[in-house]
Amino acid sequence: MDSVPLVSATATAESGTVSRSGSSVSSLSSSSSLSDLLSTFTAGVGSRTSARGAHPRGTASVLTSTVNLTNTIVGGGMLALPFAVKSAGLVLAVALLVAVMITTAFSVGLLVEAGKSTRAPLFTDLTAATLGRKWVPVVQISVILQSYGTCIGYYIIIADMIQPLLAELWPGGSFFTSRAWVGLLALAVTGPLVDEAIHAVLDSAYYIGGPQVAQFETEFSEYITGEDGHCAGCSNGTDAILLALEALGVGEGDEVITQANTYCATVFSITRTGAKAVLVDVDAETMMMDASQIESKITANTKVIMPVHLYGHSADMDAVMDIAKRHNLLVVEDASQAHGCTWRGQKVGSFGDAAAFSMYPGKNLGGYGDAGAIIAKDTAIIEKIKILRNMGQKVKYHHECVGYNHRLDTLQAAVLSVRLRHLDAWNSRRKELAARYIAGLNAVEGLTLPTWDPATVDPVWHLFVLRVGSAEKRDSVLKALQGAGIGVGVHYPISVNKTGAYADEFKDSSYPITEAAAVGMISIPIHPDLTDDDQDYIIEQVKAALA
Structure with missing residues (x-):
């Protein structure tokens, strides 16, 4: 996902804080002035007491609901605006933003006026007064689902930007900048999203061509x-x-x-x-x-x-x-x-x-x-x-x-x-790991590291392939690394012209660079979940195997 300005994360954190009390959160935002909301509050709409008694703990008043939904959308809008501009262009994005502002102002104003006219102190009372008591659970469930979806969206943004932020805060490195920590956060974000996507398919029973x-x-x-x-x-x-x-x-x-x-x-x-x-x-x-x-x-x-x-x-x-x-x-x-x-x-x-x-x-x-x-x-x-x-x-x-x-x-x-959605972040981590491998192994004698022209190619490091020279040396290094508990591979040990499937077709052909490289290649681990500590261990073991 594209990087998002830090101010967006701040808005996210603020809107998350507002809704921790259990108050309902809506997907609307507010352009109503604070004085309008306060006048509504002093008129008794958002009062902590009503004819039915004290405001129940954890139940949303119209005021808190309005403030929460306003803050949520302001934060969401700040997060979404860069993507809107990128996807729709500046003119259309601004037009859409104005339309949303007008709609939001109308929606919040309607909510406030409804609270005034019904004198309903609670959000649930307002729902009952306008739609009927049977609609209260429906509205509550929809608000919960909207809130959950909004939180998931925020978490995606946070997960994509949290490691660079943590690295700034702890330049020397700590557990909070490690991939183990960020991996836990990513799992908390990606896991529910994948599960949700899978269950959506299962619930639809649209297994082919959905x-x-x-x-x-x-x-x-x-x-x-x-x-x-x-x-x-x-x-x-x-x-x-x-x-x-x-x-x-x-x-x-x-x-x-x-x-x-x-x-x-x-x-x-x-x-x-x-x-x-x-x-x-x-x-x-x-x-x-x-x-x-x-x-x-x-x-x-x-x-x-x-x-x-x-x-x-x-x-x-x-x-x-x-x-x-x-x-x-x-x-x-x-x-x-x-x-x-x-x-x-x-x-x-x-x-x-x-x-x-x-x-x-x-x-x-x-x-x-x-x-x-x-x-x-x-x-x-x-x-x-x-x-x-x-x-x-x-x-x-x-x-x-x-x-x-x-x-x-x-x-x-x-x-x-x-x-x-996470591919760019994962590729960025692969690039970090590749740079660490090169820094840690570039002085090792008898080892050839990957070569590319950074002026033309920006690799994403699906594999990190070492060349150690001979088949005997490769087998020795493979055995040593496997004995140290490191998962290694060879990509690929036999050139196409030497495989049984094509040996006859290419029997008169020779590809010396491919054939020489094939016998001396080793692929060492590189993936987004590899921790710095594990990578340091791999570097040490490669050096020891080639010593």
Whole structure:
């Protein structure tokens, strides 16, 4: 979520304090003057006594209800205004704000006048006098739900900004700046929201193609492309690549150029379309696609270039797009590991004709199971994908083409919508961890750390990959780290051309940089919940293993 000015957090805290007494809180705000409210109070509307006796403890008077609802909306408005300006533009946002102010003034004035005319001392009495006693529980429940929703919204803002604030207050570090503490706060916020999203799906019984799917598609498209793209959710990242290629017309006799160090799913999806995968080696420093090799691989059958944004980094999209344009080729980005990564300030996944994302649970944006998505600028491509993913049908039982059962599950869409709100904060933490790894390990002899150009790439660090040289050294370090209780992996131990699935097809091909790197790679833990203390321990153990 975008950062919010500190004044917003202050307003949030104030409005939270006002409603702690148990008074009802409404979603309205007030432009009525304080003198109007006080005159209402002195007239007896908000009096602590009534014909029925003393004001019950914890029961809201009209005055406290009015003040609470006013303070709540003032705080909420301060929080929401930056987002309104960003989303709607300054002119429309100001117009909406004026409309809300007018509506609010009318609503609060109506509440005050109703209290005067009925002489109802309590909010519940006012409800009974105007709507009837049977409506009191309904109004009370609606106020509770509104208050709960408002609090959750405030907590999201606070959770996103609390760690930088705590770091300012305790620059030397303390428990309150640790990820353990912030993680507890995040769990308190995200947990109820995810649970609420899941229960909304369960209560609706709309398990396939529910409205949450379209909601996530809109939100994720806006996150990646702003207002320039469209999104289709699907079953997983592998199917996302397949659907993107098929929607672009890739098939038998076509060739797709990609890189040799990618995960096998990239190449599997190319093969499943009937097309031929053509591999290029990678840059020795960045481990991304070596764009200088692409043109030598282009033939009359080449249809697509598919760069893979491995490890949360970005391929050289300037070079890729220039080559594609000059040779009239399509570009499909495999962005399965790069949710939020940017090339020259533009998010990867927004450059090509289409982009595939995986939402496997371990990804930067992961679901509670398998999920995926495709981004494209052309609406026609997305509409084609939506038909392909749903058994080749747009209207039920009217199958326009041979399709697949590759739909995005409604439960996963609901979870992903909630988690998307936290993606930027989680990516920021990954960047902090990457910087700490580099500072702690840059002097270790025999160790190659990740390399990138900060002038062009802003990585999101899906993986933190070390290179130790030989297979023997890698196995020794793996054994030592695993023995120390550290979860490590290898991404990936065998290049695509050496796997059993493609050994025959690429038996006459060699990709020396990919093959040399594969035998000496180790991925060490990097995720938003990793604490500084745990990371320090990992750094110590890596140094010891390489000593």
